Amino acid sequence: MVEKQPTARSLAREAVHAAILDAARARLTDEGPAQLSLRAVARDVGMVSSAVYRYFPSRDDLLTALLVLDYDELGAAVEAAEAPVDRADHVGRWVAACRAVRQWAVGHPGDFALLYGSPVPGYVAPPDTIEPASRTTHVLVRVVTDAWADVAAADLPPDWRLGVGPTTGSRPGAPAAVADAVAYTRGRGFHQDPAPEVVLRTLMAWTTLFGVLSFELFGHAVGSVTDPSAYFDEVVIRLAHDLGLDGARAGVSGPQIGAAG
Numbered sequence: 001m002v003e004k005q006p007t008a009r010s011l012a013r014e015a016v017h018a019a020i021l022d023a024a025r026a027r028l029t030d031e032g033p034a035q036l037s038l039r040a041v042a043r044d045v046g047m048v049s050s051a052v053y054r055y056f057p058s059r060d061d062l063l064t065a066l067l068v069l070d071y072d073e074l075g076a077a078v079e080a081a082e083a084p085v086d087r088a089d090h091v092g093r094w095v096a097a098c099r100a101v102r103q104w105a106v107g108h109p110g111d112f113a114l115l116y117g118s119p120v121p122g123y124v125a126p127p128d129t130i131e132p133a134s135r136t137t138h139v140l141v142r143v144v145t146d147a148w149a150d151v152a153a154a155d156l157p158p159d160w161r162l163g164v165g166p167t168t169g170s171r172p173g174a175p176a177a178v179a180d181a182v183a184y185t186r187g188r189g190f191h192q193d194p195a196p197e198v199v200l201r202t203l204m205a206w207t208t209l210f211g212v213l214s215f216e217l218f219g220h221a222v223g224s225v226t227d228p229s230a231y232f233d234e235v236v237i238r239l240a241h242d243l244g245l246d247g248a249r250a251g252v253s254g255p256q257i258g259a260a261g
């Protein structure tokens with residue numbers, strides 16, 4: 001079958017669509033997501049606002065398009081950085097993925113604010129943003145579950161079974177605390193028997209990763225962190241150790257992972 005070639009009209013529409021998104025992304029950096037205005041974006045691209053509405057009927061439609069674009073772009077960058085690393089080098093894969101997250105975030109601070117900053121008042125992201133939003137997370141989760149693929153929850157050493165056994169006071173333990181994440185990990189096929197403690201540590205690492213970036217990009221680390229890049233790498237390596245990616249799992253057999261390059 002002969003592939004249908006795009007028409008001049010469709011190409012022109014795609015170009016305008018891209019120009020609107022580019023202008024909106026610039027506004028994200030200059031003003032922040034909450035201040036995004038279709039009228040302002042229209043002025044930036046030299047269009048009347050009514051013309052922009054033919055591409056994006058509302059501000060929310062523009063925000064949704066930006067979310068999908070940004071999540072997919074970030075996810076693609078992380079996937080591309082992690083994919084070439086030896087599959088057995090879990091620390092290397094983790095570091096490569098995390099560094100790609102930071103590189104994209106530092107290069108796109110306004111977009112990062114849209115994805116991981118304060119919610120935009122009055123806007124609720126639709127379901128079609130969920131899969132793009134999951135791409136980066138799935139890379140990180142896959143690295144951890146690959147490292148623990150051959151270890152069942154019941155086989156964890158004592159110091160990796162913090163949520164197993166009697167609870168203290170009102171503390172429900174890891175299984176109850178991360179039941180949704182455990183079900184998600186199993187349901188998505190990452191691991192048939194995901195250990196709640198491993199899932200808990202993965203959640204802690206994930207939120208720490210983006211917390212460190214938020215502190216850097218939103219100015220909260222000023223006066224504390226001298227070299228943001230070096231500090232980020234130190235955090236990432238320690239998270240890898242806490243996740244057991246370097247083979248530091250007493251009593252558990254598995255690949256001994258060397259230091260990341």
